[in-house]
Amino acid sequence: MLDFIFAKLAGTLSTQVIGKGECLQIPGFASPSQCRDWAKIILNNRCEWIERFEGAWSYGNAWYFDIEAGEAHRYFANAQNSNRLISKLPGYLDLMRESIQYILGPDGRLCLKSRARHENLGPYWCESGLHILQTDFDVCAEVGCVHQDIEGLIPYPHLMFAESTSAYSAILSVMVPEGRGGLNVWKTRFTASNEFPDLNDDDKVEFDYQIGTMTIIDSFMPHQIQDMVCSMNNPFRISGVMHFLYRTDPYPHWEYWF
Numbered sequence: 001m002l003d004f005i006f007a008k009l010a011g012t013l014s015t016q017v018i019g020k021g022e023c024l025q026i027p028g029f030a031s032p033s034q035c036r037d038w039a040k041i042i043l044n045n046r047c048e049w050i051e052r053f054e055g056a057w058s059y060g061n062a063w064y065f066d067i068e069a070g071e072a073h074r075y076f077a078n079a080q081n082s083n084r085l086i087s088k089l090p091g092y093l094d095l096m097r098e099s100i101q102y103i104l105g106p107d108g109r110l111c112l113k114s115r116a117r118h119e120n121l122g123p124y125w126c127e128s129g130l131h132i133l134q135t136d137f138d139v140c141a142e143v144g145c146v147h148q149d150i151e152g153l154i155p156y157p158h159l160m161f162a163e164s165t166s167a168y169s170a171i172l173s174v175m176v177p178e179g180r181g182g183l184n185v186w187k188t189r190f191t192a193s194n195e196f197p198d199l200n201d202d203d204k205v206e207f208d209y210q211i212g213t214m215t216i217i218d219s220f221m222p223h224q225i226q227d228m229v230c231s232m233n234n235p236f237r238i239s240g241v242m243h244f245l246y247r248t249d250p251y252p253h254w255e256y257w258f
Contacts, residue, residue: 168219176234
């Protein structure tokens with residue numbers, strides 16, 4: 001797979017691993033057939049979709065999605081059921097966990113050990129899940145605000161403010177809409193100690209999403225889902241997500257959750 005890895009940072013090819021303040025895109029991380037199989041299961045189980053906002057669903061509970069809707073108690077209560085649901089996507093969890101092989105730890109070295117957050121903090125946490133987004137057919141709409149992925153650090157609030165924190169978001173494109181729907185990332189890493197800065201488009205990297213593409217970003221970097229166009233033939237944007245946080249207890253590892 002390494003022969004097919006392309007990292008885009010500031011619009012240029014970069015290294016095959018990333019550290020703080022960097023982003024990486026890996027085409028072909030999942031095969032088209034894997035994505036088709038997962039999408040078929042998800043689309044055939046619409047009764048399992050969780051809608052917290054109009055036109056936005058999750059397959060499996062999502063931490064930020066539920067806390068923003070004031071439904072944190074439902075996230076915790078349903079975590080084990082959510083994990084069982086996601087485990088029925090053949091090979092999905094194993095593939096998402098493989099993304100850590102491209103992320104450097106805070107010491108600048110690879111750490112290939114991982115633990116689900118529910119192993120560290122109890123059975124109330126989800127391992128991974130998928131986002132499903134839709135806009136009105138043939139209507140181009142802004143579907144995401146600029147944000148960071150630091151709400152997952154709530155169990156360790158001091159880590160939101162520490163420059164030394166290593167946290168990353170891995171996003172796998174499973175289904176793409178008719179047009180656009182990729183990710184904008186700004187190369188401006190900052191912790192919760194700082195005010196949200198004015199962002200310059202000169203610092204923006206635009207990542208295109210193709211089926212099977214993995215995108216990994218430093219969770220402290222501002223990012224935004226691009227506007228998108230859906231159609232009858234391509235009605236949804238589906239992406240798998242797993243977040244990673246470097247922890248040293250009980251041994252150096254990446255703690256992961258969704």
